[in-house]
Amino acid sequence: MxxxxxxxxxxxxxxxxxxxxxxxxxxxxxxxxxxxxxxxxxLAPTQIFVDAFATFGIDLALEDARGPMGLSKRDHIRTLLVEAHVQAQWRARFGRSSSEADIDAIYERFMPMQIEHVGRYSxxxxxxxxxxxxxxxxxxxxxxxxxxxxxxxxxxxxxxxxxxxxxxxxxxxxxxxxxxxxxxxxxxxxxxxxxxxxxxxxxxxxxxxxxxxxxxxxxxxxxxxxxxxxxxxxxxxxxxxxxxxxxxxxxxxxxxxxxxxxxxxxxxxxxxxxxxxxxxxxxxxxxxxx
CATH class of the missing domain: 3.40.50.1000 (HAD superfamily/HAD-like)
Incomplete structure (x- = not known):
């Protein structure tokens, strides 16, 4: 309709x-x-973002992960990291703000997880x-x-x-x-x-x-x-x-x-x-x- x-x-x-x-x-x-x-x-991309961030000790809600959906996955990660509550968690966990190297690290963690699970949602x-x-x-x-x-x-x-x-x-x-x-x-x-x-x-x-x-x-x-x-x-x-x-x-x-x-x-x-x-x-x- x-x-x-x-x-x-x-x-x-x-x-x-x-x-x-x-x-x-x-x-x-x-x-x-x-x-x-x-x-x-x-569901495939959103849940994997949650799971990938969790491996770095960052608690990401499913609704957070949905926010930048449609962007390329690296840009998606970059956008999530600049969210105030996500960046606050990052600083509390690592004692510094996130960097481009951190975007790369999350992306490298995300990719094999996404490849492994995308078929479930095809x-x-x-x-x-x-x-x-x-x-x-x-x-x-x-x-x-x-x-x-x-x-x-x-x-x-x-x-x-x-x-x-x-x-x-x-x-x-x-x-x-x-x-x-x-x-x-x-x-x-x-x-x-x-x-x-x-x-x-x-x-x-x-x-x-x-x-x-x-x-x-x-x-x-x-x-x-x-x-x-x-x-x-x-x-x-x-x-x-x-x-x-x-x-x-x-x-x-x-x-x-x-x-x-x-x-x-x-x-x-x-x-x-x-x-x-x-x-x-x-x-x-x-x-x-x-």
Whole structure:
């Protein structure tokens, strides 16, 4: 179920071209991975951050770990370490502020743990396989990018493919010298690889605010995912067990954060994406641009 459309950059989005001259068809959809295509609740990265920090004697709550989700994993660690309560723990434990060398040390501890455990969370989100098949039938190209480094994606991809998740291109969080989210670089690398001539015919789909900002910075349409990913952070079973009022409240809160980051539309999960794409094509036919 989609939220009411919201245009963040009104000047860009309301510029009109006569509908008769507009080719409304989209050319590509670029997906995030954890929380968007696989791993309902985006549990693999968040729990491993908690576990990795714990090996240094730092108590990190799961909600703390979720805060910077969408960034590359090294940037995620850097962002967590500058949080006041985390930095206070670090100084109490080691008698000094954290350094770049400490970021490296945590990252080196994190990586083998993430590689070991990512497969546990590789199951497709319900509706993902069917949605990808529908996009292919419609002639759309399918790109993807992730905050996961290439070593982790090398473990995740074969398992996801065995479960029916097939994409045309993958950009990992450490592939590009230019950096990751919220910059546009991973999304634009997909545009180049897929041979798309106009970024305005692309849609970025993501469950995190940096991922939405990435799509906006790349000049694309953006669709946020509210219930299956990081902004809600629950397994499918946990989500299904919620009373309806609490489910509605969580949907509204997640949608508000994604819309504030610049999402043009928000859906519950990737299963609802085809209706959102139809909405975007209707808006394009009317001359609207992202």
């Amino acid at each position: 989609t939220s009411p459309p919201r245009t963040v950059n009104a000047a860009a989005s309301t510029s009109s071209t006569p509908a008769s001259t507009v080719d409304a068809r989209l050319q590509a959809v670029i997906f995030d991975w954890a929380g968007t295509l696989v791993d309902h609740g985006s 199951r497709p989100i319900p509706g993902a396989v069917e949605t990808l098949a529908a996009l292919r039938r419609a002639g759309l190209k399918i790109g993807s990018c992730s905050g996961y480094p290439r070593q982790v994606m090398a473990v995740l991809l074969p398992q996801a493919m065995a479960d029916g998740i097939h994409v045309d291109h993958v950009v990992a969080g450490d592939d590009l010298a230019a950096g990751g989210r919220p910059g546009p670089f991973m999304a634009l690398a997909n545009v180049l690889a897929l041979g798309i001539g106009d970024v305005r015919t692309c849609v970025k789909v993501d469950d995190t605010t940096p991922g939405i900002e990435e799509g906006r910075n790349a000049g694309m349409w953006t669709v946020g995912v509210s219930l299956s990913g990081n902004e809600t952070g629950l397994t499918l079973a946990q989500l299904q067990a919620l009373p309806q009022p609490e489910l509605a409240a969580r949907r509204a809160a997640a949608s508000q954060r994604l819309l504030a980051a610049g999402a043009h539309l928000v859906v519950d999960s990737v299963a609802d994406l085809p209706a959102a794409l139809a909405d975007i094509e209707a808006r394009r036919a009317g001359g609207e641009r992202p």
